[in-house]
Amino acid sequence: MTGTVLRPRARGRVPAWAIRTIAWVTMLVVWQLVAARIDPRFFTTPIAMMKAFVELVQSGELHEALLNSARSLFAGFALAVLIGVSIGLLMGRYRLVGAALDPYVNALFPTPRIAFIPLVVLWFGLELQAKVIVVCLMSVFPVLINTYVGARDVSKSLDEVGRSLCATERTILLRIFLPATLPHILAGVRLGLGQAVGGMVVAEILLAFGGLGSLITAYARSFRPDYLFATILVLVLLGVGLTFLVQFAERRLSRVNIEVRDQ
Amino acid sequence: MTATYEPTRTERLVRERRRARRPGRTRVRWVVRVVSVVAFLGTWEIVANRVSPLFLPAPTAILEGMVDGVRTGELTRAAGVSLETFAVGFLISAAIGVPVGLAMGRSRVVEHTLDSFVYALYVVPTMAFVPLLVLWFGIGTVSKLIIVVSVAVFPIIINTYVGAKNVGPSMVDIGRSMSAGRWKNFSSIVVPASLPFILAGLRLAIGRALSGVVVGELFTAISGLGGLLMTYSNLLRTQLAFGPVVVLMVLGIGFTALLRFVESRVVAWKETERHSDEP
Numbered sequence: 001m002t003g004t005v006l007r008p009r010a011r012g013r014v015p016a017w018a019i020r021t022i023a024w025v026t027m028l029v030v031w032q033l034v035a036a037r038i039d040p041r042f043f044t045t046p047i048a049m050m051k052a053f054v055e056l057v058q059s060g061e062l063h064e065a066l067l068n069s070a071r072s073l074f075a076g077f078a079l080a081v082l083i084g085v086s087i088g089l090l091m092g093r094y095r096l097v098g099a100a101l102d103p104y105v106n107a108l109f110p111t112p113r114i115a116f117i118p119l120v121v122l123w124f125g126l127e128l129q130a131k132v133i134v135v136c137l138m139s140v141f142p143v144l145i146n147t148y149v150g151a152r153d154v155s156k157s158l159d160e161v162g163r164s165l166c167a168t169e170r171t172i173l174l175r176i177f178l179p180a181t182l183p184h185i186l187a188g189v190r191l192g193l194g195q196a197v198g199g200m201v202v203a204e205i206l207l208a209f210g211g212l213g214s215l216i217t218a219y220a221r222s223f224r225p226d227y228l229f230a231t232i233l234v235l236v237l238l239g240v241g242l243t244f245l246v247q248f249a250e251r252r253l254s255r256v257n258i259e260v261r262d263q
Numbered sequence: 264m265t266a267t268y269e270p271t272r273t274e275r276l277v278r279e280r281r282r283a284r285r286p287g288r289t290r291v292r293w294v295v296r297v298v299s300v301v302a303f304l305g306t307w308e309i310v311a312n313r314v315s316p317l318f319l320p321a322p323t324a325i326l327e328g329m330v331d332g333v334r335t336g337e338l339t340r341a342a343g344v345s346l347e348t349f350a351v352g353f354l355i356s357a358a359i360g361v362p363v364g365l366a367m368g369r370s371r372v373v374e375h376t377l378d379s380f381v382y383a384l385y386v387v388p389t390m391a392f393v394p395l396l397v398l399w400f401g402i403g404t405v406s407k408l409i410i411v412v413s414v415a416v417f418p419i420i421i422n423t424y425v426g427a428k429n430v431g432p433s434m435v436d437i438g439r440s441m442s443a444g445r446w447k448n449f450s451s452i453v454v455p456a457s458l459p460f461i462l463a464g465l466r467l468a469i470g471r472a473l474s475g476v477v478v479g480e481l482f483t484a485i486s487g488l489g490g491l492l493m494t495y496s497n498l499l500r501t502q503l504a505f506g507p508v509v510v511l512m513v514l515g516i517g518f519t520a521l522l523r524f525v526e527s528r529v530v531a532w533k534e535t536e537r538h539s540d541e542p
Binding site for chain 1: 288291292293295296298299300303318371372374375376377378379380383385386387388389390391392393394395397398399469470473474476477478481482488489492493496497499501504505507508511512515516518519
């Protein structure tokens with residue numbers, strides 16, 4: 001009953017998925033028709049892109065580059081989460097730690113951290129570890145700041161409950177503050193992930209680090225936009241896929257959190 | 264997608280009240296802050312004097328290099344070029360992002376036509392298109408502007424969209440009952456009501472636009488702060504390479520603070536933010 005009252009205009013309207021499908025189909029058709037008239041050294045059609053994608057997958061070239069990129073992405077991002085969550089928790093739990101470290105966080109956060117890439121190369125060379133550090137540098141701040149804000153806003157009564165039950169400082173941190181901050185941490189992880197992928201690609205494109213970014217540069221230089229678009233397609237799938245994964249975890253865990261709160 | 268957590272007004276008031284009651288605490292925190300920064304810079308200075316300046320230049324040496332850069336005009340000229348790219352790119356992003364966001368928020372057809380593209384491109388590292396842009400437009404201003412717009416426009420679109428969509432139907436109905444026309448309703452009710460979101464989007468776009476400028480300049484390695492940085496680090500002039508980084512840091516902090524100030528003035532009544540890169 002309420003449903004019909006609340007949405008009286010919903011009937012007879014074109015559903016959202018239909019509009020979306022029409023938009024995508026139109027986009028692809030226009031792209032195909034326009035691109036077919038352009039020099040294939042500069043632009044490519046969706047069909048040519050898919051052909052190139054299949055070829056790259058079959059030849060194993062893509063597989064290798066993806067593995068190279070993914071290795072540094074996961075290592076760097078895991079490092080960022082580890083550092084971000086632990087420092088963020090400490091900063092949020094202890095006011096003085098927060099005061100001691102927040103000038104650096106506030107100064108580095110709005111800085112375009114991509115500018116540090118040449119310095120990282122100067123210090124660490126062009127090895128895998130440099131790429132890991134670039135990824136970590138790009139993604140650590142969203143994780144850290146979200147954890148910090150979350151931990152700072154943990155209700156004081158939770159802390160008091162812990163203390164009145166004679167919990168050790170370690171237990172309060174890991175059993176009370178960490179779970180209470182989890183939704184914030186995950187939001188930070190999701191935001192950091194985008195930065196991590198972006199930083200990795202920039203580093204690879206700029207500095208011939210290997211991986212997907214280097215493939216992109218190589219294909220641009222050899223005037224193969226079809227292969228180039230196929231590589232970008234992989235990045236798109238990687239970015240969208242990882243974000244969906246984190247969002248899924250967010251939804252799952254926030255449900256758990258609400259249940260815990262309700263009890 | 265969920266936004267990061269923002270404390271509610273009450274929570275913030277409670278916290279401020281609590282703080283105000285204990286002014287000593289705030290002072291202690293400021294002392295800790297100052298001590299921390301001084302200790303950090305001091306340690307850096309001492310350590311840097313014992314290692315090769317190629318590897319780690321001392322803060323004083325970096326400052327010296329910056330003063331020289333200002334005196335010869337090299338650093339100021341580069342900063343001017345970067346600022347110009349940033350300003351033009353940012354304005355174009357706002358000029359595209361705000362109308363598109365408003366249209367998406369107010370029209371169902373526009374909304375569902377564009378939303379999947381906008382979200383996909385927001386997640387995708389748009390920097391991956393840089394080599395392609397260079398292929399199409401060369402390494403001039405056009406490429407750089409496209410890079411800046413392609414990263415900065417999405418936070419603006421998404422925030423404006425969320426803001427315009429969340430304008431309560433009751434507000435629009437009031438306008439209608441006062442026999443406001445479609446345009447009047449839009450310009451006097453929808454736009455002002457979305458303003459907090461639009462400004463938050465613009466603030467988030469600042470950092471991304473600056474990153475876009477740097478990426479464009481690092482890639483072309485000819486002009487601007489990014490070009491200077493790339494040149495110096497290729498020449499292993501580490502001491503000088505830090506200069507552009509410091510300038511970029513100051514620009515990022517300054518512009519963000521400026522927009523926060525505008526926000527606090529213009530939309531003091533409301534504080535809302537979606538898809539932030541920060542709390």
